[in-house]
Amino acid sequence: MEEEKSFFKDDTNSLNFVVISDLHNNKEMFDKFMEWCKVHQEILDVCIMLGDMENYFHNRKMETRDVEEMEKRVIDRCKQISLLFKLILFIPGNHEPPMFYHASSLQISDNVFILHGSIKKICEGLIAAGVGGCIPGVSRKQKIFKGYPFNTEVDFFNFLQSSQIEKLAQYYQSSSTSSISESQLIDDAVIFLTHDGPVHSLTTFSMNEDHIDSLGSVALSKFLLHSSHSSLLNHIEILLHGHTHESVGFFGEHIVAQEIAEIEQVQYFDQKFGEYSTNIDEEGVPTEKPFLPFTANCCSLTLGYFTTFFMKKIEKRWIVEEFSEHFL
Numbered sequence: 396m397e398e399e400k401s402f403f404k405d406d407t408n409s410l411n412f413v414v415i416s417d418l419h420n421n422k423e424m425f426d427k428f429m430e431w432c433k434v435h436q437e438i439l440d441v442c443i444m445l446g447d448m449e450n451y452f453h454n455r456k457m458e459t460r461d462v463e464e465m466e467k468r469v470i471d472r473c474k475q476i477s478l479l480f481k482l483i484l485f486i487p488g489n490h491e492p493p494m495f496y497h498a499s500s501l502q503i504s505d506n507v508f509i510l511h512g513s514i515k516k517i518c519e520g521l522i523a524a525g526v527g528g529c530i531p532g533v534s535r536k537q538k539i540f541k542g543y544p545f546n547t548e549v550d551f552f553n554f555l556q557s558s559q560i561e562k563l564a565q566y567y568q569s570s571s572t573s574s575i576s577e578s579q580l581i582d583d584a585v586i587f588l589t590h591d592g593p594v595h596s597l598t599t600f601s602m603n604e605d606h607i608d609s610l611g612s613v614a615l616s617k618f619l620l621h622s623s624h625s626s627l628l629n630h631i632e633i634l635l636h637g638h639t640h641e642s643v644g645f646f647g648e649h650i651v652a653q654e655i656a657e658i659e660q661v662q663y664f665d666q667k668f669g670e671y672s673t674n675i676d677e678e679g680v681p682t683e684k685p686f687l688p689f690t691a692n693c694c695s696l697t698l699g700y701f702t703t704f705f706m707k708k709i710e711k712r713w714i715v716e717e718f719s720e721h722f723l
């Protein structure tokens with residue numbers, strides 16, 4: 396795998412991240428976000444945008460003029476944000492116009508990078524891997540909205556398998572068994588950035604009055620948990636996702652465990668990969684492995700997290716501050 400250049404200097408040992416997701420063209424929220432960033436500008440390093448900045452509908456006929464307006468607005472907002480941060484990582488959502496899925500032909504600004512099936516080396520020891528879009532939405536086993544750009548879980552899985560992220564996974568896997576394992580990439584932490592979250596995660600459950608939907612993508616979980624990706628999995632420090640407005644939380648801690656526990660079985664359903672289910676214990680934690688414990692849902696319900704990352708293997712931890720209060 397080609398060694399990619401770091402965005403930040405080699406002696407970087409701490410970076411501050413702000414994550415926003417699912418603004419859905421809410422101008423008031425955007426203005427408040429910008430106000431907050433201006434006040435804190437001195438400490439801001441990286442802005443992670445997890446998609447659905449807009450309200451584009453891929454299953455409806457959209458007027459060309461409206462689409463152009465959306466494209467312009469996203470670009471304009473990215474540019475505004477790019478003036479306050481050193482680096483922007485933008486993961487397109489299913490409500491972004493198609494233009495944002497063609498990252499290679501779109502240059503917004505020198506410090507804005509669109510990640511879709513691709514990776515970006517942030518600094519020595521830290522890599523971001525990003526994938527946008529979503530699979531079809533399902534409730535009670537019925538399709539309730541179309542996926543974009545993935546019509547099925549299989550599409551999503553195939554996309555991941557042919558992506559740069561797969562190459563990174565293979566690189567880690569081969570290095571873990573190779574005798575020359577002193578590569579620079581080996582001790583990297585990976586932050587995995589997605590629009591749709593993975594199934595098997597407490598941050599993609601949706602609790603309804605009489606049933607629970609387990610949302611998130613089976614393909615994404617299957618990819619992460621694939622036996623040939625165990626080395627990649629070991630490198631993932633955190634997976635940040637948006638999209639699932641019905642479910643929020645950091646590592647699933649906002650989930651009301653009791654409510655989940657009342658329902659003995661949570662059904663996961665996918666037409667191609669087949670239906671299967673998992674059991675949960677009295678704390679509401681799925682007992683059936685595998686289960687992904689490191690996800691954070693950054694949807695508009697909590698809107699964002701302020702995160703600090705300490706590098707160089709001396710100290711590595713995440714400080715999470717919900718700043719939803721700034722937006723209410």
Ligand SMILES: [Zn+2]
Pocket residue numbers: 447488489490529590637638639
């Ligand atoms: Zn979405």
